[in-house]
Amino acid sequence: MFQSAARLGRVKPSPTVALAGKVAELAAQGRDVLSLVAGEPDFDTPDHIKQAAKEAIDRGDTKYTAVDGTPALRRAIAGKFERENGLAYAPDEIIVGSGGKQVVYNALMASLSAGDEVVIPAPYWVSYPEIVLLAEGTPVIVPCAADSGFRLDPRALEAAITARTRWLILNSPANPSGAAYTRDELAALAEVLMRHPQVWILTDDIYEHLAYGGLRFATIAAVEPRLRERTLTMNGVSKTYCMTGWRIGYAGGPKPLIRAMSAIQSHSTTNAASISQAAAVAALEGPQDFIAGHVAAFERRRDKVVAGLNAVAGLTCRRPEGAFYVFPSCAALLGRRAPDGRLVATDEDFALYLLDAAGVGLVHGSAFGCPGHVRLSYAAADAKLDRALERIAAACAALA
């Protein structure tokens, strides 16, 4: 009989991936399902990036690369950090992995020992606490309320830090809330962190370019340069360049940490796909003007979805600053009954009710450590969003 590893007992599979599977299953059965579950842009990868990959294949760039990434890609990443963030990382302070997810995994596996604590503001991206648990660390979840914009309060950070704290994970703009920190808000968190030299900062900047309403993106190592020597600045091409399937993420950080991450990677995936790395060079060094068009489309959809959800009695939706998610509260609807008599007691019941009764796929907030909410991805065509909003409104009105 198969026996899984003890460490697997500590984690649960990704609920967002599981939900996407359930939605796909219903669609395969012929059900008309509108899935707003996916965490990926609905735009295609730009042609010049695809072309660079085709040329890489024809050139024979089809072999193993350096573990940390090709010199060309690490140079392109160093250029990006310098140009866009004002951060100077030498190529040997940079690592490329198979997606930002692998970069986070490598960092935590390379640094955590049993019992080490990692402060994670909630709502959080589902993989942070699970990777911490896989690495035998202890996630310390700090709830961040909707009325403080789902942002970490410096006093709450101070209270969460102990002698065992190894990392704080920051994500701005955030999945699932879409919340983003201003420069001043990051400076206030940095002030706390300056008092606790044992705490390193993993900043997940993967939604950097998807910021709206004139919000100026800021990243903590640039806001407080004295934190640079204990910050891992993580980013990737998945969201900005519509390259989720290409699997390229990267990070800049202090050399000893990068070397430790590289050791983990050298015994797992070796290197990110050579062809994807060539495509990522084209993404980072090629034309950037298409991004503004995507951002304008996302911003317009955000406004439509926020207005549509706030028009539904029982739903309350904050207008997020970035990413492509909204995270409305459904708390006022919980405790009601569906037309078939079933009780909608939790946010998970609510998400399942919307899926079964309205054919709309959303993710329940408790999957992100924030019950009473649901996450809706508006990285979807306008017509699909319009139909989904109509169905959500009708399904909520039918709850008694």
Ligand code: PLP
């Ligand atoms: N970080 C956050 C906050 C995300 O939402 C995601 C993807 O959904 C990732 C990291 C991972 O992205 P990738 O592994 O595609 O680079």
